[in-house]
Amino acid sequence: MASISSLGVGSNLELNTLLSNIETAEKAPLNAITKQAESYQSKLSAFASIKSVLASYQTAAQKLADAKTFAVVKATSTKPEVLTVSSSSTSVPGSYKVNVTNLAAAHSIVTKPTAKVTDAIGTGTITFDFGGDIATGGAGKTTKTVTIGEDDKSLAGIRDAINRADVGVTASIINDGGDTPYRLVLTSNKSGTDSAMRINASSPELKGLVAFDPKDAVQANGSREAVKAENATLTINGIDVVSQSNLVVDAAQGITMNLVAKGESSVSVVRDTDAIKTAINAFVTAYNNIQSSAKELTAFDTTSGSKSALNGDGTLRSIQTQLRSMLSVPQANGKGGTITLADIGITFDSKDGTMKVDAEKLDKSVSENLAGITAMFSSTADKGGIGKQVNEAVKTFNSTNGMLTLATDGITRTLKDLEDRYDAVEARVKSTMDRYRAQFTALDVLVNQMNGTRTYLTQQFNALNNSTGK
Structure with missing residues (x-):
């Protein structure tokens, strides 16, 4: 069989174009599979985003689940040129008169x-x-x-x-x-x-x-x-204290004093209400971030008709519902009664479901009812406070049989199935195109041969006609 260097040259037919069109048609299922895979990959990425904001919310909840968060204090010195102070988790509110009579020295x-x-x-x-x-x-x-x-x-x-x-x-x-x-x-x-x-x-x-x-x-x-080697000496509220170092730890409960010079200073240890409010506000922000992410990932554009990755997804709606419902339940206030988020100035927006904080009401609640707030978030009775409940809920979502795990595992399996289908279709397309290419090549060669025969016969008939005409 004569060889053809380029498909269509021998027959002078548009065989390459025809073959390309056939290949495009054969690959159509691959494009459909690719679009499906992209859709599921978008869902997987969307759930990863949800997991991320849930993890941040869980971290904020864990902080509120710890009663120490509401016991945090801050210490200040009236004469930092004499001594500086810092508090710890074991510090308790109080005030101290400190007189530094000698600084420690190294020999x-x-x-x-x-x-x-x-x-x-x-x-x-x-x-x-x-x-x-x-x-x-x-x-x-x-x-x-x-x-x-x-x-x-x-x-x-x-x-x-x-x-x-x-x-x-x-x-x-x-x-x-x-x-x-x-x-x-x-x-x-x-x-x-x-x-x-x-x-x-x-x-x-x-x-x-x-x-x-x-x-x-x-x-x-x-x-x-x-x-000369010397110890630091000082009095705290009239009580003599001796320290080998100028860093005096726990002479006043939970307080570290760094002695700088001889002299007198007052140390005040008060409840750090700012830190408490920061922790509560961080919890609210983390919750609102979940709502914002959910809104973005479930959006539908009525103009273009396009929808986000988790539009209509039941898993995300269920998570939102569970998180909202547990925040609406009154909690024990540690005094035999109950307390709600609304009682301390935290309410829900009826339009988008986000939480809002009334800063003035929260300030007053922290100042006047810190025990109740502590119980609401960090109670150890029954199901625990809101902090523990949220922490446990997020853990459940991510557990082996949790809804997030089941959803993402299902998507992962679907992506693997699509990958297998893609490979199978791709192999079938290659086999089909190899067969067509062989058939087209054979056609090209055959037509080329027939064209050659036609040319030869035409020449012979012309020669015979010329000979007869003489």
Whole structure:
């Protein structure tokens, strides 16, 4: 069979165009499947958006389900130049008069001067005793040892060895500008008398440099105390308080005081109503975000006739209904009565179902009925407060047999079925087009051969006619 380099060349027919039209017709089912898949993929994306806003709503509800949210306080100091304060979850309202009489200080020792930081001094071990009875020659609370080897026997090497050993002491070198300017400074990493140091060494050379005994007024090796180890002392409402650090924790319940200078200050610890209102407003905003997303995802454009991914979807409507209904149920107020969202200034818009907050009414409720609000959102009785109910509802929606899970799993299975159908149809189209292409090629070759035969016969008849005419 003669070969054809391009379909239609041999027969001079528009076979390529015809084949292309046939292929377009054969692929029509693929386009339909693709449109179906795009529709279901849009639904899957829409449900992902719903899951996201529900997760935010759940987070806001969980915060309100925790009674600690309504017990949060804020602490302030009238003299932040004397002390600053911060509160915690265990803080309780109160007021305190604070008098800082002394600040905590970290022990610091300065050695005798040396000419160079690189000159060899000696090897051995340096022992640090901390706290305890070292001031009177007794035992320390803790003991740490640093080994000084051949590579560390200079002033710089001793500094590096101490810092490397991480024994609770920082070593540094200062230059006083004199003839023998270099001194080693050893400073405890913590303040207070428990971190006061007694320093000894195993070799005369190291003793001659770093040894320090706090019971001796004058040190034989020329080292001296640059900063004395001291505790912070203060009174809180007339009660004496001693702290190893300038960060005084829980001397007043749940309060951390950072002592800055000697002096007096008043500390006020009050209920943080702003934080409580912020948490409630965040809950309202999160609920409204669900409504906004639902409205967008179920919209229908009457002008164009187009509809959003979840238009008419029963799952989303059911979720909205359940969430709205649980917020309409009166809750226990912790005093034998009931309380509703409307009682604290939260109502529903009849048009779009969103919640609105009457800020003035909420302010008054938080100030006058915080116990009732706390019970409404975070009660542990029966089904719990609104916070727990919403949290459990969202968990149920997303559970193995929850409506969101069932809906998205169904869509996922449908997408897989569509993918399988697409592959099957695509394979059938390819097989059909391969058959047509072979048939068209054979037709092209046959017509080309017939055209050749026609041309040959025409030539022969013409030649015969010419011969007869002579």
